[in-house]
Amino acid sequence: MREYILSEFSKYKISEEKIDYFFSVVSPIFMHPEFQKRVDSKFLHHGKTSLGMHIINNSILTYILCFKFISLGYDIDIDLALKISMLHDLYEVCYKDKESCVKKSKVINLHGFVHPIEAVINSFCWYTDIFKDEDEYYKIIDGIIHHMWPFPVRCVNDFLDTEINNYGKLVFISDKVKSFIVESSNRFKIFNVSFGKCICSEGNIVSLADKIVSLKEIFNFKNP
Numbered sequence: 001m002r003e004y005i006l007s008e009f010s011k012y013k014i015s016e017e018k019i020d021y022f023f024s025v026v027s028p029i030f031m032h033p034e035f036q037k038r039v040d041s042k043f044l045h046h047g048k049t050s051l052g053m054h055i056i057n058n059s060i061l062t063y064i065l066c067f068k069f070i071s072l073g074y075d076i077d078i079d080l081a082l083k084i085s086m087l088h089d090l091y092e093v094c095y096k097d098k099e100s101c102v103k104k105s106k107v108i109n110l111h112g113f114v115h116p117i118e119a120v121i122n123s124f125c126w127y128t129d130i131f132k133d134e135d136e137y138y139k140i141i142d143g144i145i146h147h148m149w150p151f152p153v154r155c156v157n158d159f160l161d162t163e164i165n166n167y168g169k170l171v172f173i174s175d176k177v178k179s180f181i182v183e184s185s186n187r188f189k190i191f192n193v194s195f196g197k198c199i200c201s202e203g204n205i206v207s208l209a210d211k212i213v214s215l216k217e218i219f220n221f222k223n224p
């Protein structure tokens with residue numbers, strides 16, 4: 001993985017120091033056994049790209065975009081952007097493995113609409129160190145919840161109604177985090193979905209990176 005990331009960064013003018021910083025933020029998240037499970041080629045996300053690789057692709061591009069926006073005068077918290085990126089799609093089960101997924105009774109509970117909610121719950125369970133500062137973790141939660149923008153996310157009121165695959169983990173989630181999920185997922189509500197975009201620039205950069213890397217993965221574009 002290190003070689004892959006280094007070869008991706010070699011396409012950009014980026015210093016050794018910046019690459020070291022990237023690894024210092026990303027590696028502790030990447031090394032978690034649950035993240036490792038998602039790097040496996042069986043945990044497919046787009047085309048032949050595993051979920052873990054998709055997240056790494058997103059993080060590399062998010063990092064590059066952060067410097068672009070900073071050079072244009074924007075105030076960007078790179079550490080926050082990388083955390084949102086590394087957590088944004090940590091949903092519960094491979095959605096292509098229909099046997100393992102909860103059967104959905106409503107269209108708005110399909111994977112596309114609810115996977116950000118699963119990702120927040122999993123992130124909170126697996127990376128307790130990241131969720132210490134309340135101001136920061138509201139931004140992380142909101143960034144994860146709305147990373148699919150302009151595609152909407154399911155509004156959460158009663159978690160049971162969302163038919164998520166990791167409902168059982170809610171016992172490990174604080175009421176504060178649950179209330180943040182409800183609040184964030186109900187912004188710009190139309191019927192039972194939210195069309196809101198992320199409240200912070202860092203989340204919007206992750207969302208932009210997500211569109212670009214997803215298209216490359218879906219259409220299997222080769223790097224120049």
Ligand SMILES: [Fe+2]
Nearest residue numbers: 088089115148
């Ligand atoms: Fe996603």
Ligand SMILES: [Fe+2]
Nearest residue numbers: 058088089210
């Ligand atoms: Fe993604």
